[in-house]
Amino acid sequence: MRHRRWLTPLVLLGAFAMIAAACSNSSSAAGGSSGGAAVDCSAAPGCVTVAAGAPIQIGTLLSVSGDNADLGTDSLYGVELAIDHLDGKFDGTPGQIDGHAVQLQQEDDTCSAEGGQAGATKLAANPDVVAVIGTSCSGAALGVADKILGDKGIVLISPSNTNPALTAQGTHNPYYFRTAHNDLIQGAVVSDFAIKQLHAKTAATIHDESPYTEGLTTAFANAFQTQGGQVVDAEVIDSSQQSYTPVLTKIGQKSPDLLYGPDYTAECALILKQGHQVAGLANTTFMGSDGCFASNFIKLAGSAINGAYYSAPNLSAFQQKDFYNKEFIPAYKQQFGTAPLSAFHAHAYDALNLLAAAIDKAAVKNADGSLTIARNALRDAVQGTTDLQGIVTTYSCTSLGDCATAVTIGVYAAPNLAIEGSTGNGQPVFSETKTLAQATGSG
Structure with missing residues (x-):
């Protein structure tokens, strides 16, 4: 490079x-x-x-x-x-x-x-x-x-x-x-995808309490519940640990339709690899976010990435x-x-x-x-x-610092992530454009 x-x-x-x-x-x-x-x-x-x-x-x-x-x-x-x-x-x-x-x-x-x-x-x-x-x-x-x-x-x-x-x-x-x-937008788009495309009725969330992961998890959970979905479990992991299996096993007892785990590359890879070993999650769809959306994540996750979904800025819109x-x-x-x-x-x-x-x-x-x-x-x-x-x-920047107006978020089916190391045509399977006002229901 x-x-x-x-x-x-x-x-x-x-x-x-x-x-x-x-x-x-x-x-x-x-x-x-x-x-x-x-x-x-x-x-x-x-x-x-x-x-x-x-x-x-x-x-x-x-x-x-x-x-x-x-x-x-x-x-x-x-x-x-x-x-x-x-x-x-x-x-x-x-x-x-x-x-x-x-x-x-x-x-x-x-x-x-x-x-x-x-x-x-x-x-x-x-x-x-x-x-x-x-x-x-x-x-x-x-x-x-x-x-x-x-x-x-x-x-x-x-x-x-x-x-x-x-x-x-x-x-x-x-x-x-x-x-x-603003992740209020991403959370709303992920909720729309879960309900409209996955037809998910139940979801569990997992995050490491960092500002990014906690903020996005909360945004998704609020939007999902507003749309009639049920969050059956909300768990926290310690990113300094190498085993999330006890937490994932607890989530597996609820057999959610969707497990939403927005995080960064190493944590996203561990959630996938260890989650696939939990019997109660065999029929659960795994989903992450743009923090996982990196070339290194593809390497760390290996074949465990297949079948999972990840939200990120819609690069095909740029293309x-x-x-x-x-x-x-x-x-x-x-x-x-x-x-x-x-x-x-x-x-x-x-x-x-x-x-x-x-x-x-x-x-x-x-x-x-x-x-x-x-x-x-x-x-x-x-x-x-x-x-x-x-x-x-x-x-157009607001007085509170958000400068992006209408934002297009795509959901990608792994390993087709449109970045270095991925495979496929780089096109998302779901995409929505929202303003912050639309995402929050204020406009």
Whole structure:
């Protein structure tokens, strides 16, 4: 697998070693561009000043190691392709934002609260980081990276966080946004599939209490019960353990029509492998979610994957767009030597473009070639995004940080998962498009 690292600080260090960039949080007003108004940087959280010829520094906080490396690496590739295409073409040469190169400071969220804290702390310590794309996993963001970065006035845009609490009244950080769907939508679509296509009347749920798994399990259970289904058991597993058999055996005593276990790659594989050994689950349909939707999961699950279902962004909807099918995917394969590793590469591509448009709107272009970016102005520009056309959907950000409008979720019959290592035509067996208002019954 080829992974170009031309955007990392180490590569750009020599090129920019002699460039002195002004400090953020300046105590004086910065002059605007010719004819523009001055920017007051004295009030918190201040400004970032990008010196003439210096790069705009953007952080990434994605899961790029361990069992969930495919999830974050896939998103990182999407970010890199977006930077490549800032000049209007995929040619391996990065484009610019307002005449400035883009430099990535890459940190690993390790798909954990600990990783989110460590990575966000490093990014927050760099006063020149304008904004961050991340995190991969909801647990690395909720009350962790979103707070650490938000306290510094640093915008965080996630391509794959889906936990509803991240954009809920009372728990949303005003500097947090996402291009990923809200799991209130995914839960509603999964419930529709279970009832309309599987004709399931009973379901059991299993999760590891992480923000992602608990949030999606709750969203599904609420929707399923609202539609007349019965949740006969709701169990919790310890992801640090290697045996889920006692919990699965307990679920098997209820013989549910459906076992819904949204989780990440290693846990999804264990649920499948061990669940198939439980007699009481012999006639139960297994179903997971986009956290399992990764190339590594296919390897870990092996033949146990056959016959299970997984919900994720409907990649076939992207494939109907000429740009994705004829330009983006060929560039992804050519530059990285693989088909997409997970389901959120397009969301990451869109996140970087959304951020670039907001930077262009918020930045004051000074006469000496420098940029002054007020952190609150950047947040307001992101929040003010309206009708931005992306690969995944059209984006209009709400005051609570949900930017995706109508979202299309597909349900795939494994092993036909439309990612590297899968087989089949890559088409979902079920698909629905919903807005957040439709999913919650509020519109």
